[in-house]
Amino acid sequence: MSEQAVIDCLAFAQDARVLEGVAALQDFTRLRDALTNPAGALRYRITGGVGHMRRRFLKLELQADLELQCQRCLQDCTWPLVVKAQIWLARHEDELAAWDREADGLEDAMLADEQFDWMEWIEEEMLLALPTAPIHLDNACPASIIGAVSSKRPNPFAVLAALKQKN
Ligand SMILES: [Zn+2]
Numbered sequence: 001m002s003e004q005a006v007i008d009c010l011a012f013a014q015d016a017r018v019l020e021g022v023a024a025l026q027d028f029t030r031l032r033d034a035l036t037n038p039a040g041a042l043r044y045r046i047t048g049g050v051g052h053m054r055r056r057f058l059k060l061e062l063q064a065d066l067e068l069q070c071q072r073c074l075q076d077c078t079w080p081l082v083v084k085a086q087i088w089l090a091r092h093e094d095e096l097a098a099w100d101r102e103a104d105g106l107e108d109a110m111l112a113d114e115q116f117d118w119m120e121w122i123e124e125e126m127l128l129a130l131p132t133a134p135i136h137l138d139n140a141c142p143a144s145i146i147g148a149v150s151s152k153r154p155n156p157f158a159v160l161a162a163l164k165q166k167n
Pocket residue numbers: 070071072073074075077135136140141142143
């Protein structure tokens with residue numbers, strides 16, 4: 001990859017820079033462990049800017065089709081990962097401490113780093129966005145099709161509703 005792996009956060013935000021491109025999923029070693037197939041690519045876009053009260057921020061957008069194991073049928077399923085995140089950059093410890101994080105919507109804030117490893121940030125955000133129990137979407141799961149045809153089990157919520165009516 002020709003992009004530099006670190007950025008100076010504050011300068012990046014101040015100059016409203018944009019960093020975008022495509023990265024191979026297999027380059028993310030921690031994410032790779034969660035994938036059934038590490039082939040494929042990630043589209044990323046990092047945008048810097050200055051917001052309310054002249055606070056600097058970095059915005060992140062990610063998009064990838066991940067191959068995960070469906071927790072219903074245990075076969076591969078494609079999971080469309082979309083991440084949108086934003087972090088606010090404090091210039092120094094005192095500023096970070098002074099921010100009323102919840103009141104000002106600054107929950108995702110950090111101390112600005114001149115050597116910010118954005119690839120690591122990307123990986124962290126992808127790991128956070130991974131579904132704990134991925135399943136085939138849009139009724140594409142073979143297990144659910146079989147289940148729908150053969151299952152005669154009563155819906156637990158219907159049972160509950162019936163119980164409530166009796167009382
Ligand atoms: Zn499935």
